[in-house]
Amino acid sequence: MKLRFISHLRSRANLRLILLVTGLSCLAFAFVFGAFSESVNSLHSKPIKVGVDTSEIHRFSSNQVNNEKLRYFTYLPNPVNDSMQVMFVMHGTDRNAMDYLDAWTDFAHSNNYLIVAPEFSELIKGETFDYQEGNVWNQHHAWNSKEEWAFSTIERIFSELKTNNALAVDSFLIFGHSAGAQFVHRMLLFMPEAHIKMAFAANAGWYTFPSQEEKFPYGIKLTAINDQTLVLTFNKKLFVLLGAADVKSEHLRETEKANKQGQTRVQRGTKFFKFSECKAKELNTEFNWTKLIIEHTGHNYILMSKEAQKLILEQK
Numbered sequence: 167m168k169l170r171f172i173s174h175l176r177s178r179a180n181l182r183l184i185l186l187v188t189g190l191s192c193l194a195f196a197f198v199f200g201a202f203s204e205s206v207n208s209l210h211s212k213p214i215k216v217g218v219d220t221s222e223i224h225r226f227s228s229n230q231v232n233n234e235k236l237r238y239f240t241y242l243p244n245p246v247n248d249s250m251q252v253m254f255v256m257h258g259t260d261r262n263a264m265d266y267l268d269a270w271t272d273f274a275h276s277n278n279y280l281i282v283a284p285e286f287s288e289l290i291k292g293e294t295f296d297y298q299e300g301n302v303w304n305q306h307h308a309w310n311s312k313e314e315w316a317f318s319t320i321e322r323i324f325s326e327l328k329t330n331n332a333l334a335v336d337s338f339l340i341f342g343h344s345a346g347a348q349f350v351h352r353m354l355l356f357m358p359e360a361h362i363k364m365a366f367a368a369n370a371g372w373y374t375f376p377s378q379e380e381k382f383p384y385g386i387k388l389t390a391i392n393d394q395t396l397v398l399t400f401n402k403k404l405f406v407l408l409g410a411a412d413v414k415s416e417h418l419r420e421t422e423k424a425n426k427q428g429q430t431r432v433q434r435g436t437k438f439f440k441f442s443e444c445k446a447k448e449l450n451t452e453f454n455w456t457k458l459i460i461e462h463t464g465h466n467y468i469l470m471s472k473e474a475q476k477l478i479l480e481q482k
Contacts, residue, residue, distance in 0.1 A: 225286075
């Protein structure tokens with residue numbers, strides 16, 4: 167009887183030990199899992215600060231192992247209010263998002279705008295598929311799902327900003343210069359349903375023409391873009407801004423198909439605009455695009471930003 171009692175005590179002690187170890191393991195798992203969940207789901211869950219702030223979002227919406235973080239910089243001149251507007255500014259090939267943000271802070275302060283400058287680091291050095299072409303396909307020219315598009319990332323940033331900062335606005339403006347201008351006009355082509363109120367494509371180096379005769383990225387053949395989506399694209403308010411003195415070939419793509427668009431950025435932008443205008447007439451739809459050639463201005467994102475700012479104020 168005594169031996170059975172001792173054995174019973176030992177069994178109870180072992181049970182307590184097992185329960186203790188199990189409990190500690192669960193706590194440890196919960197802590198680790200919680201930390202992991204926070205790192206994945208709360209990259210920028212806090213409201214942004216007044217002034218300059220930095221936030222992060224996953225570059226792609228899927229939970230892939232290589233789903234890197236993408237930084238975006240913001241400038242908030244005042245606490246968020248019901249009349250505050252949102253402006254995205256898209257950098258060029260130098261990936262200098264903070265410089266682009268600086269070019270818009272005075273405008274933001276004077277006109278109650280929240281400025282957002284995403285920074286798309288190169289996935290593969292020297293390649294243009296990931297940013298300029300919107301990551302609609304990969305380096306092997308295989309199509310990506312829509313949720314992987316760089317264009318979709320802009321929409322997700324806007325959605326997160328609205329949710330986390332109680333923004334009342336339902337649309338945003340977007341400006342891009344050089345590589346950023348390529349991004350902007352292709353976003354209108356591929357995602358005309360995006361919450362874009364007004365867009366500016368300044369000094370793009372080359373374009374995707376709304377032509378079914380040419381394959382992407384120079385045309386829209388074999389893409390999901392069709393006449394119905396083009397109608398939506400042409401109905402968007404887009405300003406194609408071209409610096410009259412932007413005639414140098416530095417950093418200008420010079421492939422055979424790019425050169426067919428023209429020898430300078432001014433020529434290419436003019437030809438893109440005219441082709442698009444003709445396509446809109448063919449579709450018998452409204453064409454809300456405007457082309458402006460800015461005199462005494464070259465490949466300069468600061469001067470082109472100022473021109474876009476003037477146009478925004480004129481639209482009020």
